[in-house]
Amino acid sequence: MATAVAAVLESARNLQFREFPIPEVSDDDAVMEVEASGLCGTDYEQYLGGLSFGDGMPIIPGHEIIGRITRIGAAAVKRWGVDVGDRVTVEPIIPCGVCEGCIEGAFTRCQSGLGYGMYRGTGTAPSLWGGYATHVYLHPRALIHKLPEDIPTNVTTLINPLSNAIRWIYEVGGVGLGSTVVIAGPGQRGLLAAAAAKKAGAKTIIVTGTTTDGSRLDLARNLGATTTINIDEEDPVTRVTEVTDGGMADIVLDVSAGAMTPILQGIDMLRRGGRLVLAGLKSGNKLNDVPIDQVVLREIELRGVVSGGYQSTELAIGMIRESAETLAPLCTHVFALRDVTNAVRTLGREITDGTDAVHITLTSDMDQCSESLIR
Numbered sequence: 264m265a266t267a268v269a270a271v272l273e274s275a276r277n278l279q280f281r282e283f284p285i286p287e288v289s290d291d292d293a294v295m296e297v298e299a300s301g302l303c304g305t306d307y308e309q310y311l312g313g314l315s316f317g318d319g320m321p322i323i324p325g326h327e328i329i330g331r332i333t334r335i336g337a338a339a340v341k342r343w344g345v346d347v348g349d350r351v352t353v354e355p356i357i358p359c360g361v362c363e364g365c366i367e368g369a370f371t372r373c374q375s376g377l378g379y380g381m382y383r384g385t386g387t388a389p390s391l392w393g394g395y396a397t398h399v400y401l402h403p404r405a406l407i408h409k410l411p412e413d414i415p416t417n418v419t420t421l422i423n424p425l426s427n428a429i430r431w432i433y434e435v436g437g438v439g440l441g442s443t444v445v446i447a448g449p450g451q452r453g454l455l456a457a458a459a460a461k462k463a464g465a466k467t468i469i470v471t472g473t474t475t476d477g478s479r480l481d482l483a484r485n486l487g488a489t490t491t492i493n494i495d496e497e498d499p500v501t502r503v504t505e506v507t508d509g510g511m512a513d514i515v516l517d518v519s520a521g522a523m524t525p526i527l528q529g530i531d532m533l534r535r536g537g538r539l540v541l542a543g544l545k546s547g548n549k550l551n552d553v554p555i556d557q558v559v560l561r562e563i564e565l566r567g568v569v570s571g572g573y574q575s576t577e578l579a580i581g582m583i584r585e586s587a588e589t590l591a592p593l594c595t596h597v598f599a600l601r602d603v604t605n606a607v608r609t610l611g612r613e614i615t616d617g618t619d620a621v622h623i624t625l626t627s628d629m630d631q632c633s634e635s636l637i638r
């Protein structure tokens with residue numbers, strides 16, 4: 264029987280390689296051979312044992328998966344419009360289709376508990392529910408996107424975080440022609456948000472960061488930021504006031520991890536009726552200093568967002584096809600599956616090869632050594 268190899272998170276900080284049978288498919292489902300998985304902050308939190316939903320461990324992590332269909336049933340071919348050999352990506356969430364969120368078309372709110380990388384453990388048949396593996400099982404309700412062939416692996420794994428950025432900036436944020444946007448946090452998602460804002464037609468794109476973010480703020484300007492602010496050196500609210508001639512921002516997107524100040528400053532940076540989109544998790548911390556009167560009197564909208572959606576993924580695929588070269592400098596590191604622990608520890612800044620890790624790709628290769636792509 265053919266077997267798949269997967270890196271299983273057995274307990275916190277403990278990834279072990281295990282073999283699983285590659286499942287036979289029925290009329291309705293499929294198997295994909297993994298090409299690679301993108302890593303994001305969630306992967307590191309999961310590695311530390313910090314994810315509080317799903318089956319828990321043991322689990323195969325990896326929710327930003329690209330690969331090729333290797334086995335597929337006849338009904339699945341019809342439903343998804345893909346066949347053996349096609350390059351695809353799968354949405355992390357497998358929607359139930361019948362809950363209120365799904366019926367409203369907002370499957371990011373579905374609580375089905377089914378999905379990839381973070382939901383089902385290896386104890387749920389057929390075990391292959393994550394991208395740190397050579398193969399992944401495609402459930403009949405999985406959402407599949409066909410991918411272009413001609414984009415390099417490391418750039419293609421930007422699709423998931425770019426889908427998030429497009430939903431937060433464009434679909435939820437409402438950024439359009441002439442908009443003024445402030446993005447707090449120049450991580451992978453903040454940088455992609457700058458690129459998405461430019462694509463959507465924003466006129467003024469301001470990205471904030473700290474002194475340690477120097478190279479990322481350079482990258483932000485290359486991707487479309489018109490102004491970058493080092494908040495260790497200047498007051499971001501004063502600077503936004505200057506840059507916008509007092510007009511302030513239409514949208515502030517907070518993608519900073521842990522920090523609360525960007526939220527309070529974000530309220531001050533907005534014009535009347537502006538929108539504060541909150542996408543950065545704060546490690547369970549609460550915020551007490553929100554100037555509610557300001558929010559009321561100036562009709563500020565506060566909106567939380569958790570991930571991308573189907574349409575934003577389609578837009579992300581189109582944008583990656585058009586702008587692969589512009590986005591490539593974000594793709595700083597590629598690791599092979601056999602080096603998965605080093606990949607995740609590099610992501611968490613526990614170890615470094617001396618270059619700043621912005622976007623990390625984990626290929627499914629068990630035989631090859633990793634290469635760091637240094638820009």
Ligand SMILES: [Zn+2]
Pocket residue numbers: 302303304305306326327423
């Ligand atoms: Zn992710």
Ligand SMILES: [Zn+2]
Pocket residue numbers: 358359360361362363364365372373374375
């Ligand atoms: Zn649902």
